[in-house]
Amino acid sequence: MVSPICPTCGCSLVRLGIERSTAPSYEHNGRRLLFCCQGCVELFAEDPERHLAEVADWIVCPTCLAEKPKALAVSITHRGQEIHFCRCPGCLEEFGRRPEELLARLAA
Numbered sequence: 001m002v003s004p005i006c007p008t009c010g011c012s013l014v015r016l017g018i019e020r021s022t023a024p025s026y027e028h029n030g031r032r033l034l035f036c037c038q039g040c041v042e043l044f045a046e047d048p049e050r051h052l053a054e055v056a057d058w059i060v061c062p063t064c065l066a067e068k069p070k071a072l073a074v075s076i077t078h079r080g081q082e083i084h085f086c087r088c089p090g091c092l093e094e095f096g097r098r099p100e101e102l103l104a105r106l107a108a
């Protein structure tokens with residue numbers, strides 16, 4: 001499950017309430033990247049590799065929608081899929097109560 005993170009500012013689009021279909025995008029090395037706003041696209045274009053490297057291993061917690069580097073995350077396997085969470089035990093617990101709903105929200 002990869003939830004888009006704006007590579008420039010590190011905000012997850014789902015947390016900002018921006019849908020994939022309406023997010024500004026930019027083609028880089030054949031990859032279409034999604035951004036939170038046009039300003040972030042312009043900043044990104046000035047130094048793409050630096051911005052990509054900064055958020056390369058970031059994940060979005062499905063419960064609280066916080067963006068974390070993997071070093072600060074924990075993971076579980078849910079229906080054969082690896083899912084990363086922030087370290088908060090409450091987020092894991094909450095996910096256990098309504099996993100499908102939270103995964104659907106993350107994928108939006």
Ligand SMILES: [Zn+2]
Nearest residue numbers: 006009036040
């Ligand atoms: Zn941004």
Ligand SMILES: [Zn+2]
Nearest residue numbers: 061064086091
């Ligand atoms: Zn969390």
